[in-house]
Amino acid sequence: xxxxxxxxxxxxxxxxxxxxxxxxxxxxxxxxxxxxxxxEAVKGYVVMLSGQVDVNLIGxxxxxxxxxxxxxxxxxxxxxxxxLGGDDYTAEATAETPARLVLIPRDVFFALxxxxxxxxxxxxxxxxxxxxxxxxxxxxxxxxxxxARLAALILDRCGSDGCLRMTQAEMATAIGTARxxxxxxxxKMAHAGSVAHERGVVTVLDRKALNKIVSGTAF
Numbered sequence: 001x002x003x004x005x006x007x008x009x010x011x012x013x014x015x016x017x018x019x020x021x022x023x024x025x026x027x028x029x030x031x032x033x034x035x036x037x038x039x040e041a042v043k044g045y046v047v048m049l050s051g052q053v054d055v056n057l058i059g060x061x062x063x064x065x066x067x068x069x070x071x072x073x074x075x076x077x078x079x080x081x082x083x084l085g086g087d088d089y090t091a092e093a094t095a096e097t098p099a100r101l102v103l104i105p106r107d108v109f110f111a112l113x114x115x116x117x118x119x120x121x122x123x124x125x126x127x128x129x130x131x132x133x134x135x136x137x138x139x140x141x142x143x144x145x146x147x148a149r150l151a152a153l154i155l156d157r158c159g160s161d162g163c164l165r166m167t168q169a170e171m172a173t174a175i176g177t178a179r180x181x182x183x184x185x186x187x188k189m190a191h192a193g194s195v196a197h198e199r200g201v202v203t204v205l206d207r208k209a210l211n212k213i214v215s216g217t218a219f
Contacts, residue, residue, distance in 0.1 A: 003049060003102060009073065009122050010047065017116035026102050029053075035093040042082025042089060044105045045123070048072045051099025056173065057091045065141075065176035067091055068133055075126035077134065083109055141176050144214075149175040150185050151213035154195065154202055164202040189213075 003026050004010045004018045013021075026049055029035065035053060036042075046053075052071050055078060056064040070076050070093075078089050083106060104112070112119040140149055153175055158164040166174070168182045175182075186202065189195045194209040195202050204210065 007047065007049060007072065013118045013122070014116055017112055017119050020108060020112065021102075021104070024102050024104065024108070026100050029095045029099040029101060031095055031098050033095045035095065036078070036089045037092050038088070038090050040089050042079055042087075042106075044079070044103045045083060045109045046070070046076050046079055047102040047104065048074065049100040049102065051095060051097045051101070053093050053099060053101075054096045055091050055093045063178065064092075064173050066174045067137065068130065069096075075123070075130050077127065077130040080123065080127050080130075145216070146175065146177050146181055147185055147188075148214050148216060149177075150182065151189070151194075151210040154204060155207065155210050155214065158202070158204055162204040164204075165200060166202070167200055 002022050004013075004021050010018065010021065029051070035046075038058065048070050050072055052069055053076070054069050055067045055076065057067050058064040068077065076093065078091055078093070081087060082089060113123065140152075144152070150171065153171060154164050157166070168179045168186070172179045172182045186195065186197045189210075190197055192209065194204075194206045194213070196205055197203070
């Protein structure tokens with residue numbers, strides 16, 4: 001089976017669009033590979049087949065914030081904006097896991113936009129979804145306290161065993177703060193009995209207390 005048959009959104013496209021896409025070959029990307037950096041020109045539209053890519057915005061002081069993650073079925077808003085608006089990348093993308101993806105070159109991307117209504121719906125639908133998540137990020141950073149953002153992260157990403165396995169640096173990047181701030185807030189939560197933490201692992205002890213932090217009714 002060709003790669004276009006393995007992704008539902010692509011498989012549902014019209015035959016000419018799929019035939020054009022089938023001329024492109026998937027590429028394997030190792031964990032840790034940097035896919036693009038600020039200032040680089042956008043080369044094309046990315047279709048993720050497997051794996052995960054994190055896109056981070058890096059500040060002048062070297063601190064970074066996780067803008068979004070790209071998983072199969074999701075789009076990279078930086079690439080879409082660059083293709084449609086002609087701007088260079090302003091963030092950095094890194095493969096967090098081994099990934100398999102297809103890069104649709106600029107000329108093929110615009111040919112498909114012109115000729116395939118299904119491809120247009122796919123691109124702009126994915127773009128709209130990603131914009132919604134970006135607006136949520138802006139709202140969280142602007143209006144939620146660091147404690148609330150950290151509690152929400154712990155609740156959102158803890159596993160079925162009630163444990164979040166992330167370093168403090170990774171948590172800081174995910175919510176847009178410094179590692180030292182994460183350390184202090186985790187100590188405060190641990191003192192209150194909400195969590196326990198050790199190197200690389202945070203264990204939820206009181207989910208209700210964390211929910212109160214998120215809603216702003218605690219601390």
